[in-house]
Amino acid sequence: MSQIALPSPNPAILSRRTDIVRQLKRLVPEATLITDKEGRRTFETDALTAYRCLPLAVVLATSTEEVSKILRFCQENQVKVVPRGAGTSLTGGALPLEDSIVLCLSRMTKVLEVDTVNRVARVEAGVTNIDITNAAAGDGFFYAPDPSSQIACxxxxxxxxxxxxxxxxxxxxxxxxxxxVRMVLMSGEIVDIGGPWLDAPGYDFLALINGSEGQLGVVTEATVRLLKAPEGTRPILIGFDSTESAASCVGAIIASGIIPVAIEFMDRPAIHVCEHFLSAGYPLEAEALLIVEVEGSEDEIDTLLEKIGEIAQDFAPSSLRRSQSAEESALIWKGRKAAFGAIGQISDYYCMDGVIPLSKLPKALDEVGWICRKYRxxxxxxxxxxxxxxxxLVLYNANDPLQLERAELCGAEILKLCVELGGCLTGEHGVGIEKRELMTVQFNDTDIGQQIRVKQAFDPYWLLNPGKVFPLAGYEAQ
Incomplete structure (x- = not known):
C-alpha cells in the first residue's frame, strides 16, 4: 500500500458541490470554469503521476482580479484551493483534493514589460520559463534559472x-x-512584495514567498532579473571509468577556484538512454559523464576548458571532447534537457531531489546505488x-502497487541519506506530498511549529494547497 496519503475530504463541501459550482459560474466566465468529469480529469495529477485525485472544479484564471474573486469566495465558503501552473511538479505539489478547487494560472501568459535599462522583466505567472528569455533575447539578455522542464514549466x-x-x-x-511578486492572499487581498530594484526596504518577505509551495498565497505576477547574455559559451564532455572518479573530479574543479556555468552528471544507464534517444554524441563506453560548460570570450573559454581538462587528468578520464560549434553545444544540452523524458520512454521512475555537500558526492553515489540494489x-x-x-531516478512499474510502495521506501531512504550527509531534503522540486512525512527527519518539532505559525499567519483556515509540505498529522490537527 502506498505510504503517501491525502487528507480526508470534507463531506459538507462535497455535499454542496452543485451550489459551489453555481456560485462559481457567477464569478468567472463559463469558458474558464471546468466542472464536467472528463474535463476535471485533465487536472487530477501532476508529473508525480503515481497519485491522482479528481478535484471538485477547475478555474482557469485569466487575471489577478479573477484570482482575487475566487480566493475570497473560497475563504468565505471554506473551500480548499490548489494553485497550479503547468503541472510539472515532481513531488505532487499540484495534486488536487476531492473537496478542492484547482486554480490554474496557465492562461495568464502576458509578458507585461521588458526593461533592459534596469535589467528586469515583469511577467504573469503563466509565462513559461523559456519564454522570459525569448522575450529578452532580441536585446541580448536572458533569464538565468533554467529547469529541465523550462519549455513547459x-x-x-x-x-x-x-x-x-x-x-x-x-x-x-x-x-x-x-x-x-504580485500575490493574492487567501482573503482575496492583492499585495505587491519587492519590485524592480535590487534591495527592497523592510522585511524580506520575498525570500519567504520563494519556495513556499502555494502555502501562503497565489503569485500572479513576477518581476525577474535579466542578465546580459555572455559573449560565448561552450561545454566539454568528460567521460570516466567510474562514478567515483567523476564525482571526485567535480569537487576538484570547484576547489580550483573555477566556477563553470554548469557541471552536469550522468551515469552509464542515463548516458545510454539519452544517446539512443537523441544521438548527442555522448561516450557510450563511459561509466559516468560530466558536462562542464564555461562562458566568456573565445580566449577565456579556451583557457578555462584547458584548465578543466588538466584537472580532469588527475582522475584518469576515458574521454575528453570539447564542443566545436554552437550546433554541437545545442545538441549536447538538448540531450541533457531531454533526459527525464528519455528515461520515461523506457520505464516509470521515481525522481529524488536531495542535496549533499560536494565533498560527500562519491560516498552519496555509492550509497544510493546500494540502497536501490537493496530494494531491487x-x-x-x-x-x-x-x-x-x-x-x-528509481526505475519501477507505477502500475504495480507493491513496486510503488517499495519505490517510496527506497526514495525515503535516499533522502534520509542526504540529510545524514549534511545536506537537505530538496534542492528545487519542493516538498509537496512526496517528502511531507520526511520533514521530521530534517526539522525538529520547534522548527516545524515555527513554519506552521507562518503558514497560519497567511492562511488561518489552512485552505491553500492543503496536505502538502507539513506532516499530515500536523495538518489534520489544525
Missing part, C-alpha cells in the same frame, strides 16, 4: 518551488533572480553535480 511554479536548473551553479536559483530497483543518475543537487 511556468514562473509561478518556479517561484513556488524555488526552481534551479543546470546554470544555477553560477547564477543561483529562483530566489536569486526574482525581485518582486535499477537507478539512473542525472543531476546538477556542481551544487550537489542529486536526482536519482
Amino acid at each position: 511556468t514562473i509561478g511554479g518556479n517561484v513556488a518551488t524555488n526552481s534551479g536548473g543546470a546554470h544555477c551553479l553560477k547564477y543561483g536559483v529562483t530566489t536569486n533572480n526574482v525581485l518582486g 530497483f535499477d537507478v539512473a543518475n542525472i543531476f546538477h553535480a556542481g551544487d550537489g543537487n542529486l536526482h536519482p
Whole structure:
C-alpha cells in the first residue's frame, strides 16, 4: 500500500458541490470554469503521476482580479484551493483534493514589460520559463534559472518551488533572480512584495514567498532579473571509468577556484538512454559523464576548458571532447534537457531531489546505488553535480502497487541519506506530498511549529494547497 496519503475530504463541501459550482459560474466566465468529469480529469495529477485525485472544479484564471474573486469566495465558503501552473511538479505539489478547487494560472501568459535599462522583466505567472528569455533575447539578455522542464514549466511554479536548473551553479536559483511578486492572499487581498530594484526596504518577505509551495498565497505576477547574455559559451564532455572518479573530479574543479556555468552528471544507464534517444554524441563506453560548460570570450573559454581538462587528468578520464560549434553545444544540452523524458520512454521512475555537500558526492553515489540494489530497483543518475543537487531516478512499474510502495521506501531512504550527509531534503522540486512525512527527519518539532505559525499567519483556515509540505498529522490537527 502506498505510504503517501491525502487528507480526508470534507463531506459538507462535497455535499454542496452543485451550489459551489453555481456560485462559481457567477464569478468567472463559463469558458474558464471546468466542472464536467472528463474535463476535471485533465487536472487530477501532476508529473508525480503515481497519485491522482479528481478535484471538485477547475478555474482557469485569466487575471489577478479573477484570482482575487475566487480566493475570497473560497475563504468565505471554506473551500480548499490548489494553485497550479503547468503541472510539472515532481513531488505532487499540484495534486488536487476531492473537496478542492484547482486554480490554474496557465492562461495568464502576458509578458507585461521588458526593461533592459534596469535589467528586469515583469511577467504573469503563466509565462513559461523559456519564454522570459525569448522575450529578452532580441536585446541580448536572458533569464538565468533554467529547469529541465523550462519549455513547459511556468514562473509561478518556479517561484513556488524555488526552481534551479543546470546554470544555477553560477547564477543561483529562483530566489536569486526574482525581485518582486504580485500575490493574492487567501482573503482575496492583492499585495505587491519587492519590485524592480535590487534591495527592497523592510522585511524580506520575498525570500519567504520563494519556495513556499502555494502555502501562503497565489503569485500572479513576477518581476525577474535579466542578465546580459555572455559573449560565448561552450561545454566539454568528460567521460570516466567510474562514478567515483567523476564525482571526485567535480569537487576538484570547484576547489580550483573555477566556477563553470554548469557541471552536469550522468551515469552509464542515463548516458545510454539519452544517446539512443537523441544521438548527442555522448561516450557510450563511459561509466559516468560530466558536462562542464564555461562562458566568456573565445580566449577565456579556451583557457578555462584547458584548465578543466588538466584537472580532469588527475582522475584518469576515458574521454575528453570539447564542443566545436554552437550546433554541437545545442545538441549536447538538448540531450541533457531531454533526459527525464528519455528515461520515461523506457520505464516509470521515481525522481529524488536531495542535496549533499560536494565533498560527500562519491560516498552519496555509492550509497544510493546500494540502497536501490537493496530494494531491487535499477537507478539512473542525472543531476546538477556542481551544487550537489542529486536526482536519482528509481526505475519501477507505477502500475504495480507493491513496486510503488517499495519505490517510496527506497526514495525515503535516499533522502534520509542526504540529510545524514549534511545536506537537505530538496534542492528545487519542493516538498509537496512526496517528502511531507520526511520533514521530521530534517526539522525538529520547534522548527516545524515555527513554519506552521507562518503558514497560519497567511492562511488561518489552512485552505491553500492543503496536505502538502507539513506532516499530515500536523495538518489534520489544525
